[in-house]
Every structure is written in C-alpha cells, then in structure tokens.
Amino acid sequence: MAQFHTLTQQRVELEREWERWATVPNTATPRPPRTTLLRDEVAQSWRRSLHTVDPGRTVAPGLDDIGELWAESPLRGPVTELATDLRGIAEDSGYLAAVTDGAGTILWSCGDRAMRRQAERVNFAPGARWDEIHMGTNGLALALRTGRPSSVFSAEHLVAALHGWVCYAAPIHGPDGTQVGALNLSSSWDRSHPAVLTSVRALVTAVETILRASEPAPPAGIRLECLGTARLLRDGRPLRLPPRQLEILTLLALEPDGFTPEQLHTAIYGDRAVSTRTLKADVSHLRRATGGEISNRRYLLTGPVACDAVDLLAAIAAGNTTAAVWLYRGPLLPGSDTPGVVKWRDHLDVGVRTAVLASDSAEHAVSFGERAADDIEVHEHALRLLPSDDVRRAMVTARLHTALRA
Template identity: 65%
Template sequence: MTHLPALSQQRAELEKVWARWAAGTRQLPAIVTPNVPVPTLREEVVESWERSLRTVDPARAVAPATDRDELGARWADSPLRTPVTELAGEIRAIAEDAGMIAVVTDDEGTVLFSCGDRSVRRRAETVNLAPGGCWDEPYMGTSGVALSLHTGRPSSVWAAEHLVEALHGWVCYCAPIRAADGRQLGVLDLSTYWDRSHPMILSTVRALVTAIESRLHTEQSRPVARTRLECLGVPRLFKQGRQIAMRPRQVEILTLLALEPEGFTPERLHAAVYGDRSVSPSTLKADVSRLRRATDGRIADRRYMLTDPVACDATELLAALEAGDLATAVRLYRGPLLPDSDIPGIVQWREHLDVGLRTAVLADRNPEHALRFGQRCPDDIEIHEHALRLLAPGDSRRALVAARLHTALRA
C-alpha cells in the first residue's frame, strides 16, 4: 500500500485536476507540488466524466432514492436475492473485518442490499449508498458501480476520480454479476475510505462475485416452484398463479413442511400438529394424504417432507432475517404466522418469527422499518415509541405514530 503522506499528496493533486473539470476548464493545473507526480486520469474516468457532466451536478450531495414499494418489488423479483442472501454472512464478515461496506445493485444501479462495518454504513447512508439509492452514471456520475455497469468489467474509482465531490472521501471496488447466459444482472461493490485503498480488494470482489454467480447458476438450473404459500397474515395458496382453496389443517401442515425442509418423522409431525391431544396416527396419515393430493403428490412417504420446491413468504422472511436484510423482512411481514392456528408447531414458529423480526426492528436505526412494522402491530407500544425516537422533529409522520401510540396505550 502507498504510504499515507504520498497518498495524501496524490489525492490533493487529483483534487486540483477535478476542480478544473468541475469548473469547466478541462486541463491540468499550471502549478503542481514539487516531486509529486501529476495524476494521470485514466481514459475510462475521463470518458465517464464527459458523459456524466451532461446530467450530474458535481456538487450533488446525495444519490436519488427509489420509492420504497418499488425497491421491495425489485429485490423480491431479483434473481440475485437468493444467492446474495445465502452468502450474506460471508459477505458481511469480509466487509466488517476490512472496515468496509458491501453493496449489491441491480442492472440499473439501484442498491438492493448492503451490509458491513456499522460506522462505514452510517457514513455511506449520508450519500444514500444504501438500499434504494440510484448509482448509475446518469444519476451519480463516475463511480465503481457506474463504470462496471457501463463497461461490463471490474472497476475501481478512488477519491477525486468520483465526479461528485461528496464521494471524494471514498474508494470503491466493483465487479459485474452475470447470469449463466451472460446477461449483466447487477454489481457487487466493496467501498471504504480513500486512505484504506488496496489493490487486493478488487481480487476479493472478484472472488465474491464468482461465489454469487456459482450459486446463481445452480439456482437457475433448479425446478421453479409452481406453488406459492402465503401464511403471514391472511393465508393463501397459489398454484401456477391461481389461488386455490385449502382446509386450515392442510395449510398448517404445508407451512410446517415449508419452514422445515429437512422434514419430519411421523411422530414429530404428530406432536407438532396435535400436541398432547389423543389423536390416532391414522388421522395424521389421512391429513397428509389429503395434502398430498392437493399438492400433486409432492410429499414424501416415510419421512414427511416436500419433494418439490414451494415458495413461502415465511421462509423468505426467515432467510432475510438470517441475512440481515431487514428491509425485505419487514416488507414480507403482513401479520403473524397463521394467526388463527393454535397447533403447537405453528405457535412455536409464530413466536420465533415475531420475536426475531421485532428484536431486529428495535435494534435498527432506520425509522422506515419501525413505521412499517408498527403498521402491522398496532398494539406494540415499544415499537411506536421506538419510531418516535427515530423520526426527526419536523417529520409529518410523527403525528401518525403518536396516534398509534395513543391507541395502543388506551387498549
């Protein structure tokens, strides 16, 4: 790594070059610091600056934001969601150990996922390098994300190579993520402060992208789930896009099988469904048999488990929590797991999901999560108080939260 004094001098010289461009004078400064080489602007950076200056003000302070509902839909529909979620623990560990933030965008430069060092994330949020931020070149000018999207190659952008001055304290290392057919699906970015730059970081980004693509290509070769179960709030089952009716007991058993893909022994499933009630094993066999017919025979015989994938909002929420993707978890939460069910297995899973999500919301500093979760939990006094603490004094939504809190206190 370059010694910090020399790195600081190079950054200062690069700032002079940037200032000329930002002012419309596209030439090197006439006076330079002795013994400090004048930075040579890379051709791809110059070309990006020229394109960006048509639409981007270098004085811009923050990236534009995507609508929250649109962001949720983008992440839910993204083919990157499953592989990134599965590798989130590894990505987070690398980013936190290195004092960096990891970001995944879609093919339009919208941030879908982020994790990493807490202090770095807080600073990144001030420029909206966070879920929902738009980082394609027409929005935020020259950056690693923008270059990777434009060139289709791994890229790094350091300090004042960023067109937007608010980003001059950063360095970012990015690489595109591709589908098996070569389509560019998005970008993985590792960013940190300019004085922590190191060429090996780009190798780490490439390795993480390789791991994501490996899982992505495996996932794309698997059978697509033709059945979708929604069991958070009002339960609904869809087969090939059409909603079908099912008995409550069938929905309960299917939910348990979806949440525990390793399956159940007959004895354990009996306990999860009937508890201590005196119910014969033949009753469970009959209930499973009816469910098997409803799911076109997708339940194994000896060990009760799903033999074909069933998409399920509860399992997606659980995966989001495990990945630290709170925005997705809150969006998926339409209410408690099968709220009218009292069977032991569902009650246990309901408490597990509710406690996990509620704890994550209370530990988070984003008021959007507390607002949305509070909408689904109108009696939760602590959640409403948490939202009030997070909302700025002039935020008009404080009135809504205050009304929710007042109602909850009177209940």
C-alpha cells in the same frame, strides 16, 4: 434573510471542520469534530471515503455507455411514467433530479437548465458513479449506504467541488425489499430547505408503488402464503384447502428436514388424543394437492414449494432487516393455535422485531409498526429515529397513543 444568514454561518463552520479533515493523511485518524454541526453519519462517511477519494477531485468517474443498464433497470418503467412530474418539480424549484441504480451509477436525470450546466462540470449526469467509494460523501451515496433518506449540505460533501451544492436523496426498494436504486434532488446550497426531503420521500413512494403494481405474474408452481393470511396457490390460482392442511404444509416448508409421523402429530395436535389416521388422511389429501411432493415414511417436501415465511426466515438469518420488514405481512397463520405454528410464529415475530429495534433506520420501525399496532416499544423507537420535521411523526404518534390506551 434570517434563514439565508443561518445557512451561511452553517456553511462557514462546516468549511472549517472540513479543512481539518481534508488535510489529514489517509492513514491518520482525524480528531473528533469540534463543531456539533458535523453530524455523526457525515463524519463516519468522511472516515470511510478518505481512503478512496481525494477531496480535491473535480469530476465523478463514469461509464461510457449505460444503454444496457438503463434498458434492464426495473426503474426504467416507473421513472419514465413519472418523468413529467419529476421534470416539473425539478424545473419549477430550481433543482436537478437524478435516479441511480443500486450501485450508485446515475441512470437518468432532468431539471433546471442552470443546475444542469453546473452538474456537467462535476459529471453529475447519466453514467457517472456517485457511490461513496468513487465520490465520497454525498446525498446519493449516503442514502444508498445507510438505506434511509439523507441530506448533505455544502461542506458536508467530502469533495470540495460540491461545497456549493445541497443534496436530498432516498433509496428505492423493490417489491421484495431489495434496494434497487436511489432518487435525488440537488440544487445550490442557498436553496436548502428541509421540505425538499419530504418531496423526495413522496417521489420514492410513487416509484415504489408503480414497481409493486408492475410485478410480473406469479411464477408457475406452488406457492404458500402464510404471513398475515393463509392460502395456497398453484400457477397463481388459489387452491382450497382446510386450515389444518395449510398448517401442515407450513410446518413442512419451515422444516426442510421434515418430521417423523410422531413428530408431526405432536406439532399439530400437541397432547390431544387424535387418531394417527386423521393426520395420515390430511397428509394424503395434501399430497394430492401438491402433486405428490410429500414423502411417505418421513413427512418432508420433495419438490419446490415457494413460501413467504421461508423467505422471511432467510432474510432474518442473513441480517437483511430491510427485506425482512418488507416481507413481513403479519403473524404466521393468524388465528392458528397449533403448537408447531405457534412456536414458529413467535420465532419469526421475535426475529423481525429484534432486528427492527436494533436498526437505526426509521423506515424499518415505521413500516413494522404498521403491522405491530400494539407494540409500544416499536412506536417509541420510530419516534426517536424520525427527524422532528418528518410528517410521519403524526401517524406514529397516533399509533403509540392507541397502543398505550389498549
């Protein structure tokens, strides 16, 4: 009863704050919250949502037919595979489960019968649009907007018709780091419990694991993998190349304008007295391995060579921290002391690390910290962002402890 009383008081205070905001004209800026119960991320979402959503809205807008959306969704396979588990969790706990695409359209739902009836009244069902633009502040919208797990309790919802609800949601990412949808568990406000968000995270991890396992076969062509490893693939099959030639190919992939023979010699050997014939021999062998995709007078790639480091560089340049963290599998060609490789290694490491430390997403810091075991600042950043009840705090604390002792 103590928890129920606390939730009741929390709901009453949030309702008062909501009244102040919901009655402000769209063109006005509400005053700062009076209560500390109104979280910053919720207040920011209210500010954005009030421009497009009437708090008095009663149902979510929707699409007439989502058959094609669901058929083409990368989430269809994983969700279908986990459907029995999702139904069991939702029905046993009195919750409703829903999965959306990356735009916030519900593609699939299941759960407790009583909750399904309530959900139908607000169109919380397949085809409905639950992004921030259409339905304001809610768990799904917040998770998709922020890119991290989110909860929205009672009057934190902008739409008054949802004040009897509590929602827990987390974004789902594809193998390349792209946000492909979100998973949500919702119920009546009095069933609110922080452990539900842990369950949502676990379910999302299961979906993402299946997504990674079901990746299509490597595409035809040449692919260079040089983050945390060093290998060249042709049509998905590894080609054996000496480390030096992999270093040369990596530099050519990262420098699309290529090198003069003298520039490449310096990037590979630095000040060492190595014959130019040695470099020419390596490039000739590499040219045969890539099917003649390297030009003669100026060393540059003349054909398509996919490269994970190039993909990472593009993600950093685009400010896509989520994709950058997913793509980062470790330092560029670990163990190489080639001057050009060392320069690029530092460039990529600093780029990802800076983006992670500037991000307010705990997921970024936790994931990057897995591959930056000695980085004390990254682990401390993760602990600042993780909620006090997040089970991952133990793992991050252990990483920090080990890094401090190193």
